[in-house]
Amino acid sequence: MSDEVINERIGKDYKAGFVTEVDSETLPPGLNEDVVRAISAKKGEPEWMLEWRLKAFEAWKTMEEPDWAHVNFPKVDYQEISYFSSPKSMEDKPKSLDEVDPQLLETYEKLGIPLHEQEILAGVAVDAVFDSVSVATTFREKLEEAGVIFCPISEAVHKHPELVKKYLGTVVPVRDNFFAALNCAVFSDGSFVYIPKGVRCPMELSTYFRINEAKTGQFERTLIVAEEGSHVSYLEGCTAPMRDENQLHAAVVELVALDNAEIKYSTVQNWYPGDENGKGGIYNFVTKRGVCHNNAKISWTQVETGSAVTWKYPSCILKGDNSIGEFYSVALTNNMQQADTGTKMIHLGKNTKSTIIAKGISAGKSQSSYRGLVRMSPMAEGARNFTQCDSLLIGDKCGAHTFPYIESKNPSAVIEHEATTSKVSDDQMFLCQQRGIDPEKAVSMIVNGFCKEVFKELPMEFAVEAGKLLEVSLEGSVG
Amino acid sequence: MLSINNLVAEVEGKTILKGLNLEVKPGEVHAIMGPNGAGKSTLGNVLAGRENYEKTDGTVTLDGKDIFELEPEERAAEGMFLAFQYPVEIPGVSNLEFLKASIDAISKYRGVEAPDSVSFMKKAREACKAVNLDQNFLKRGVNEGFSGGEKKRNEIMQMMLLEPKLCILDETDSGLDIDALQVVAKGVNELRSPDRAFVVVTHYQRLLDYIVPDYVHVLADGKIVKSGGKELALELEKKGYSWLEQEVA
Numbered sequence A: 001m002s003d004e005v006i007n008e009r010i011g012k013d014y015k016a017g018f019v020t021e022v023d024s025e026t027l028p029p030g031l032n033e034d035v036v037r038a039i040s041a042k043k044g045e046p047e048w049m050l051e052w053r054l055k056a057f058e059a060w061k062t063m064e065e066p067d068w069a070h071v072n073f074p075k076v077d078y079q080e081i082s083y084f085s086s087p088k089s090m091e092d093k094p095k096s097l098d099e100v101d102p103q104l105l106e107t108y109e110k111l112g113i114p115l116h117e118q119e120i121l122a123g124v125a126v127d128a129v130f131d132s133v134s135v136a137t138t139f140r141e142k143l144e145e146a147g148v149i150f151c152p153i154s155e156a157v158h159k160h161p162e163l164v165k166k167y168l169g170t171v172v173p174v175r176d177n178f179f180a181a182l183n184c185a186v187f188s189d190g191s192f193v194y195i196p197k198g199v200r201c202p203m204e205l206s207t208y209f210r211i212n213e214a215k216t217g218q219f220e221r222t223l224i225v226a227e228e229g230s231h232v233s234y235l236e237g238c239t240a241p242m243r244d245e246n247q248l249h250a251a252v253v254e255l256v257a258l259d260n261a262e263i264k265y266s267t268v269q270n271w272y273p274g275d276e277n278g279k280g281g282i283y284n285f286v287t288k289r290g291v292c293h294n295n296a297k298i299s300w301t302q303v304e305t306g307s308a309v310t311w312k313y314p315s316c317i318l319k320g321d322n323s324i325g326e327f328y329s330v331a332l333t334n335n336m337q338q339a340d341t342g343t344k345m346i347h348l349g350k351n352t353k354s355t356i357i358a359k360g361i362s363a364g365k366s367q368s369s370y371r372g373l374v375r376m377s378p379m380a381e382g383a384r385n386f387t388q389c390d391s392l393l394i395g396d397k398c399g400a401h402t403f404p405y406i407e408s409k410n411p412s413a414v415i416e417h418e419a420t421t422s423k424v425s426d427d428q429m430f431l432c433q434q435r436g437i438d439p440e441k442a443v444s445m446i447v448n449g450f451c452k453e454v455f456k457e458l459p460m461e462f463a464v465e466a467g468k469l470l471e472v473s474l475e476g477s478v479g
Numbered sequence B: 001m002l003s004i005n006n007l008v009a010e011v012e013g014k015t016i017l018k019g020l021n022l023e024v025k026p027g028e029v030h031a032i033m034g035p036n037g038a039g040k041s042t043l044g045n046v047l048a049g050r051e052n053y054e055k056t057d058g059t060v061t062l063d064g065k066d067i068f069e070l071e072p073e074e075r076a077a078e079g080m081f082l083a084f085q086y087p088v089e090i091p092g093v094s095n096l097e098f099l100k101a102s103i104d105a106i107s108k109y110r111g112v113e114a115p116d117s118v119s120f121m122k123k124a125r126e127a128c129k130a131v132n133l134d135q136n137f138l139k140r141g142v143n144e145g146f147s148g149g150e151k152k153r154n155e156i157m158q159m160m161l162l163e164p165k166l167c168i169l170d171e172t173d174s175g176l177d178i179d180a181l182q183v184v185a186k187g188v189n190e191l192r193s194p195d196r197a198f199v200v201v202t203h204y205q206r207l208l209d210y211i212v213p214d215y216v217h218v219l220a221d222g223k224i225v226k227s228g229g230k231e232l233a234l235e236l237e238k239k240g241y242s243w244l245e246q247e248v249a
């Protein structure tokens, strides 16, 4: 495959790009204190929650958008965006799935996520967030039996205020960064998970985020608390319709793994990436962070194929001794997409361990950057990190960049870093073709092989999904 | 089966094949020998349809079909197989996955049902055994970390599994010790049949002790300059190629 042929044929087929015609209740564009109050009022929030939001809004006003990432896009006008949108049928909250607007259920079915419990992959509980509200959470009763709480965060504010108060904003402080502060002020919905002491969550939990309404931002907020010795695996998936204008998505995810607990957090992100000329697409500015107490483990696995611009660094604060942080990532960019993603591993405790495996795939004219920080604090006696960053280029108009930051303040800490850059080579393509395999299948097979170490970290059925998603995202990337 | 007439081909603007003729019938084994840089690998690449290897004149048909009308993967599905001189690695893609994709694609092209996983696995294991490769090689990435000899045996293993009708072997014997050489030869001989043909590119007579050819051709400066029976290989072994070049001049 010559690069020319590859470049010529680059195009892309986004299968989740349809729009659902539902009556929506959408706040007019613009952001001020009244909007923050309106969001809070819509959700009937208690006073303490409103206070928290207002404080965040005050903080946000004094902050500036970060500009250090290796991405380039026109400035976002925060007064042009609507900060809340809800399908009208959600006004009076449905009490069960039977009461949910069939249009909405259909949307999720089209996306391959049926919400009727009997149809769902056995063993996966789903929370579905449509624009700013959660439309359905499945398998709640079964989870309640185990003492697991899995519900929209807006509901947790009412039903479990003591837990929300105790943990919200403790991992990602309100002033952490510009996008996080914005999220604190205007977050709409998201999932709340609480796993009691010693409980192994009986099923995979997952949330599907869908942006439908035009000119709305989505600001979801997820909080997962795993009590001592508990265990949970959580997956989020994201899609959005194809629209010409850019849309903003600024989420915050906080994970708390108490002593001996384990949280596995997997993401398959497929927000609309924009067309081949870079028109439209989601701006995905996300803050994800987890804190590990003694002997706890947090594992982030992400497959990022969507969004026009991605700015995302799922991180671990390894606070407790012997705690473990892992980051497994596949970031694929095609056409005009830009991704600046990576992780931060902050080693505070003794004998803490972290592993980073980051795979970047660039096709078209896209730019993909890995940005990672490994910090060994003076207390982190015997800490270890292993980082491996591999980039794969398809064609000759794309770019891959690696920005590793290493700060070691403890001489006993060991940090290993490996990086490679390779191309899908003509020799590999020819071998595949000589064995009867067409070029598109060949590229997707080679790319899947390149990602194998990360895919094996995903729950089984999602690993298959992720493989297919790569295939779709690469469609037309070769001739 | 394979009919090459006055084939002229260039690589990056440089003419390498300069009017090559070759007629291969079903059941035959043709050995092609010749000095380094003569164009032997180029011939294989042009036949298999590698990018940048352009035919500028002449015709090539495979069972009557003009191969230049076909994409490389279509030529493969028509039954052409090239065992590479330098097999490339595809990290993370297991041999098994690769071969299943290959068989599926070829079956689809031919409009036949692909073998089910059980019979496919069985055949794959047998093919491994035939070339003395441990079953583990099926799970490993294609050629990933294989030794030179293992890569060559892996090519023959693939050939045995895919059962092509025209097998082109490009210096499959180079870099093999005598045991591996015998294994490769045994694989080829097992596949020999009245409806299958082989074009075997080699530098050494010793391979031809095991794979006995029907014809031996000398390729020099982009043309077949001499053809003969298996005795020609012995003569070349003794005298080298220079006497031929003088003869041609």
Ligand SMILES: Nc1ncnc2c1ncn2[C@@H]1O[C@H](COP(=O)(O)OP(=O)(O)O)[C@@H](O)[C@H]1O
Pocket (backbone or CB within 6 Å): B011, B012, B016, B034, B035, B036, B037, B038, B039, B040, B041, B042, B043
């Ligand atoms: N990809 C290529 N680019 C440029 N020149 C090539 C390429 N492939 C082959 N050649 C040239 O073609 C000639 C024949 O090479 P090759 O077919 O590999 O010879 P052989 O296999 O007989 O040793 C050599 O001069 C070689 O340098």
Ligand SMILES: [Mg+2]
Pocket (backbone or CB within 6 Å): B040, B041, B042, B085, B170, B171
């Ligand atoms: Mg050669």
